[in-house]
Amino acid sequence: MKILAISGNPKSEGALATLHDEATRGAAEAGAEVETIRLAEKDIGCCRFCLNCLEDTASDIAACVQKDDMAEILHKIKEADGFILSCPMSSGHINAHMKIFEERCVMTLCTPTKKILWVSGIPESRIGDKKRHAVTITTTGAIPNVLRPVFHGSTREMASMARDIFNAETVGNLYAGRLWFRKLSRREKKKAYKLGRSLVQAGG
Secondary structure, three states: OEEEEEEOOOOOOOHHHHHHHHHHHHHHHOOOEEEEEEHHHOOOOOOOOOOHHHHOOOOOOOOOOOOOOHHHHHHHHHHOOEEEEEEEEEOOEEOHHHHHHHHHHHOOOEEEEEEEOOEEEEEEEOOOOOOEEEEEEEEOOOOOHHHOOOOOHHHHHHHHHHHHOOOEEEEEEEEEOOOOOOOOOHHHHHHHHHHHHHHHHHOO
16 A cells, blocks of 8 residues: 655654654554655645646646646655645645645646536546545644634645545544644654554555
8 A cells, every 4th residue: 555645844843743754654554655745845836827737638647837846746646545644734724835735736636527516617536546545634833722623724625635636535634733832742643653554444
């Protein structure tokens, strides 16, 4: 089983990096082949909205006019069986690294063929070749865990990206809040490790 761990973390150390590493360790020790991609270390340009990818409805992965690291990442996404998505919450949402990445994925990995009620042109995943799974990890500086039901944009957005773009069902998530004022707990680290293992188990 191939797991692609995609991190929007701009830092290589700290709470989110620790939880991400624990999740990847759990997946690896459960028998998966795990590769981590740190978006901050990649050359990924902002989407230009040129619509070149929108016009290509036949390819598994639509070509993009930008020649950067996204081409390689898109192929790794298609080959993966599961995903670990980790990102710090910024103003209640995914941060800039993850948002730019998501925008570049939308129509290169989707076609505008889905229709809901009278609305047509909604993105539909091109990679429906197999069942995939995902887990998400979110950290925040000020918002405590008790307020997660209100401030959970990052968790929801990563789950939506997994479902609608990567054709992956989210089977678990971790939210660690108020980290400006406290340290990660042993329980949170253990949960991250278990998330990685549960991702492999979901893949059967």
